[in-house]
Amino acid sequence: xxxxxxxxxxxxxxxxxxxxxxxxxxxxxxxxxxRRGAAISSPRATRxxxxxxxxxxxxxxFAILFLDNRHRLIExxxxxxxxxxxxSVYPREVxxxxxxxxxxxxxxxxxHPSGVAEPSQADELITNRIRDALSLIDVRxxxxxxxxxxxIVSFAERGLL
Numbered sequence: 001x002x003x004x005x006x007x008x009x010x011x012x013x014x015x016x017x018x019x020x021x022x023x024x025x026x027x028x029x030x031x032x033x034x035r036r037g038a039a040i041s042s043p044r045a046t047r048x049x050x051x052x053x054x055x056x057x058x059x060x061x062f063a064i065l066f067l068d069n070r071h072r073l074i075e076x077x078x079x080x081x082x083x084x085x086x087x088s089v090y091p092r093e094v095x096x097x098x099x100x101x102x103x104x105x106x107x108x109x110x111x112h113p114s115g116v117a118e119p120s121q122a123d124e125l126i127t128n129r130i131r132d133a134l135s136l137i138d139v140r141x142x143x144x145x146x147x148x149x150x151x152i153v154s155f156a157e158r159g160l161l
Contacts, residue, residue: 026052046107047145047152053078054111054147060087062110064094067142069104084113089126091133098139106134108144117151119144119160127155 005017017025046065053076054061060082066074077097080087087110098106108130110123119127123146131141144155155161 023052023056049076050109050145050147051149051152054109055149057111058113059083060085060110060113062087062089062108064097065107065109066098066101066103067105067107068102071105071142074101074103086122089130091126091130094130095133095137095139098134099137103139105140105142107142109147110144111147115148115150117146117148117153119146119153119155119158124155124160127160131161 005022050063050065054063060080061078062080062082063076063078065076068074079093079097080089082088089110094106108127123144127141127144134141141161142156143161146153146155
């Protein structure tokens with residue numbers, strides 16, 4: 001069996017890993033795949049990474065993957081935290097964070113704790129506002145992904161960007 005399915009406590013006794021420990025191990029593996037300086041060349045790995053980072057929250061989290069001009073990861077930043085059905089997102093703060101990291105492109109992502117991955121009208125509106133604000137400083141919005149436990153919806157694939 002995989003060494004991620006078992007863990008040892010402080011006394012050295014081996015026991016089955018809890019579901020949270022297994023998820024933490026999976027997050028660590030994906031974080032190594034999508035690490036600073038890695039090219040975001042696999043949409044599948046990006047989706048898996050975002051799903052593990054965002055799907056388990058009981059509240060909305062709006063996060064950004066900041067990328068350089070070759071689409072290599074600079075940093076993944078959960079930027080805004082909301083409630084069970086919304087988060088306040090401020091384009092000004094997104095611009096400040098992009099400038100601070102010298103980003104050339106971003107991938108926006110947030111979760112829907114409701115389990116419904118369909119983008120709302122508010123999601124489309126904030127995406128357009130962020131895209132417009134970032135375009136003033138020559139930062140491209142490559143995609144906005146809405147993440148749930150079962151599905152991920154891409155704005156780019158839907159032609160919403």
